[in-house]
Amino acid sequence: MAFIRVSSPHLHRPLSTSKVMQTVILATLPGLAALTWLFGWGSIINVLIASVSGLLFEALILKMRGRNPLPALKDNSALLTCVLLGIALPPLAPWWLVVTGTFVAIVIAKQLYGGLGNNPFNPAMVAYALLLISFPVEMTQWVTPAALLDSSVSLTQSLSAVFGGAVNAPDAFTMATPLDGFKHKGALMADEYWVQNGFQPEKVWEAWATASIAFMLGGLYLLWKRIFTWHTPVAMLGTLFVLSLLFYGTDASNYASPMVHLLSGATMFGAFFIATDPVTAATSNKGKIWFGIGIGVLVYVIRTWGNYPDAVAFSVLLMNFAAPFIDYYTQPRSFGHNKARKGIKNEK
Amino acid sequence: MSATKSYQEITADGLWNNNPALVQLLGLCPLLAVTGSVVNALGLGIATILVLVGSNLSVSMIRNFVPEQVRLPAFVMIIASFVTCAELLMQAFTYELYLILGIFIPLIVTNCVILGRADAFASKNPILPAVTDGFMMGIGFTVVLVLLGGMRELIGQGTLFENMQLLFGPMAANWKIVVFEDYSFLFAILPPGAFVGMGLLIALKNIVDGHLKARAERNKVDEPKPTVDRRVRVTG
Numbered sequence: 216m217a218f219i220r221v222s223s224p225h226l227h228r229p230l231s232t233s234k235v236m237q238t239v240i241l242a243t244l245p246g247l248a249a250l251t252w253l254f255g256w257g258s259i260i261n262v263l264i265a266s267v268s269g270l271l272f273e274a275l276i277l278k279m280r281g282r283n284p285l286p287a288l289k290d291n292s293a294l295l296t297c298v299l300l301g302i303a304l305p306p307l308a309p310w311w312l313v314v315t316g317t318f319v320a321i322v323i324a325k326q327l328y329g330g331l332g333n334n335p336f337n338p339a340m341v342a343y344a345l346l347l348i349s350f351p352v353e354m355t356q357w358v359t360p361a362a363l364l365d366s367s368v369s370l371t372q373s374l375s376a377v378f379g380g381a382v383n384a385p386d387a388f389t390m391a392t393p394l395d396g397f398k399h400k401g402a403l404m405a406d407e408y409w410v411q412n413g414f415q416p417e418k419v420w421e422a423w424a425t426a427s428i429a430f431m432l433g434g435l436y437l438l439w440k441r442i443f444t445w446h447t448p449v450a451m452l453g454t455l456f457v458l459s460l461l462f463y464g465t466d467a468s469n470y471a472s473p474m475v476h477l478l479s480g481a482t483m484f485g486a487f488f489i490a491t492d493p494v495t496a497a498t499s500n501k502g503k504i505w506f507g508i509g510i511g512v513l514v515y516v517i518r519t520w521g522n523y524p525d526a527v528a529f530s531v532l533l534m535n536f537a538a539p540f541i542d543y544y545t546q547p548r549s550f551g552h553n554k555a556r557k558g559i560k561n562e563k
Numbered sequence: 564m565s566a567t568k569s570y571q572e573i574t575a576d577g578l579w580n581n582n583p584a585l586v587q588l589l590g591l592c593p594l595l596a597v598t599g600s601v602v603n604a605l606g607l608g609i610a611t612i613l614v615l616v617g618s619n620l621s622v623s624m625i626r627n628f629v630p631e632q633v634r635l636p637a638f639v640m641i642i643a644s645f646v647t648c649a650e651l652l653m654q655a656f657t658y659e660l661y662l663i664l665g666i667f668i669p670l671i672v673t674n675c676v677i678l679g680r681a682d683a684f685a686s687k688n689p690i691l692p693a694v695t696d697g698f699m700m701g702i703g704f705t706v707v708l709v710l711l712g713g714m715r716e717l718i719g720q721g722t723l724f725e726n727m728q729l730l731f732g733p734m735a736a737n738w739k740i741v742v743f744e745d746y747s748f749l750f751a752i753l754p755p756g757a758f759v760g761m762g763l764l765i766a767l768k769n770i771v772d773g774h775l776k777a778r779a780e781r782n783k784v785d786e787p788k789p790t791v792d793r794r795v796r797v798t799g
Contacts, residue, residue, distance in 0.1 A: 315748075323759065345750050345755075348749060348750060348753060348755075349748055349749040349750040349753075350748075350749070351749075
């Protein structure tokens with residue numbers, strides 16, 4: 216089985232689904248390594264728990280659906296979903312949080328809709344959004360960058376935090392993310408917030424920027440391998456950049472700078488690994504651009520005026536809703552026709 | 564809907580075959596909005612049964628006197644009066660529950676199940692079948708409400724039958740069963756959980772229906788078998 220990822224002409228490419236998924240998993244490694252280096256073992260533990268439980272759920276639900284689990288397990292799609300979810304969850308999240316997430320992603324968001332290729336929503340993001348609204352406390356405790364701790368969180372400490380339950384998670388290890396902190400800066404002006412802050416925002420800021428750049432490198436590798444086209448990430452990042460520049464330019468004391476928007480939170484990870492999901496995104500190149508622009512606008516709007524500090528999951532899910540609609544209006548011109556079909560008017 | 568429906572058919576329709584919540588998918592607004600716990604679901608269910616029986620009874624009584632053109636306003640007037648009665652009754656006897664259910668009690672007026680049954684069944688049938696239909700549809704609706712409420716209460720906060728005293732008086736205060744201590748899964752209490760729970764219930768009904776159909780077909784195949792399987796051997 217292979218995806219049709221581009222509009223016609225369909226040229227044969229010897230790239231199976233399994234291979235594509237494998238490449239994407241490979242490309243997450245720089246980001247994962249950066250997260251581990253900066254925030255301790257949490258992310259790797261997350262990814263491991265997610266992968267094991269996710270593959271078990273996938274096998275189980277396929278058995279229940281009366282399908283042979285082996286081909287589906289071998290196509291690596293479940294593994295990729297779990298890896299993405301594991302990266303998206305905060306390090307040192309309790310194990311049950313991760314397992315609940317993979318259950319929702321694999322069983323509800325993917326298999327109940329008919330399995331790979333039939334899911335209208337990005338499974339990893341469905342799980343993330345569900346966990347975020349269900350367990351706001353656990354989901355917003357991000358680990359303090361190792362550079363700020365006297366001694367970085369050891370493997371045993373991480374394991375005891377993950378399996379010992381939230382009660383044992385040492386408060387000293389967790390703190391607000393830059394976006395979270397900025398959201399709750401209260402009456403402080405932006406520059407004041409950056410200056411007078413208890414936990415040295417510069418170090419935090421550097422850590423997040425490093426992780427973002429690592430994810431961007433992974434994404435560029437995928438772009439180079441032609442796993443996806445440039446349209447979605449460029450449109451999303453460009454929109455976010457322009458919008459944040461506009462507001463930052465008019466009132467720098469109340470709005471976060473474009474760099475904060477681009478290099479912290481899930482922006483890079485979302486732009487290259489989430490928004491480019493071939494199943495749930497728009498199909499044509501023009502459609503992908505609109506899809507990316509939509510995500511960029513939503514991310515900025517929710518981050519700035521919404522209740523949540525970060526918004527990639529919600530924005531991607533909302534645009535997944537809109538993807539069929541976008542596809543409908545952005546059909547490319549087919550060979551031999553003067554004009555592209557557009558919407559209902561030319562339907563006859 | 565023909566007038567020749569037997570009471571058994573009416574019952575089966577209301578409870579299973581044409582269940583207002585699982586098959587007709589009517590009245591989803593209250594169904595999804597108030598089923599955060601068993602007591603809310605049961606409270607709204609009982610109110611709906613009262614209104615449904617009352618409206619079906621009255622609509623059936625006046626069915627020969629109302630001109631076709633103005634039947635819907637007339638039905639809505641009747642339904643609205645019964646809903647007002649239900650609301651006042653709840654204010655009198657279960658005031659706390661009335662406060663919790665809030666807008667969804669008056670909104671029973673717009674519950675499509677009630678107008679649907681009035682128009683589709685009660686306006687074409689004599690009084691007794693109409694009342695039976697109203698009662699059975701109401702029970703079918705309530706059962707789904709309570710199931711969904713139970714599911715969401717259990718998954719969402721790990722309890723069952725919390726606050727039953729709101730409906731059954733002080734003696735029901737200790738009916739609460741704590742299944743999981745110190746547990747909360749907000750998703751199930753929030754509206755998205757209602758949609759997912761509803762989808763799972765509908766899926767469950769489809770599975771059961773599928774099994775019933777398969778069994779019926781197997782029995783059908785089994786029965787004529789003894790007569791068919793006497794084959795005449797023509798070779799060797």
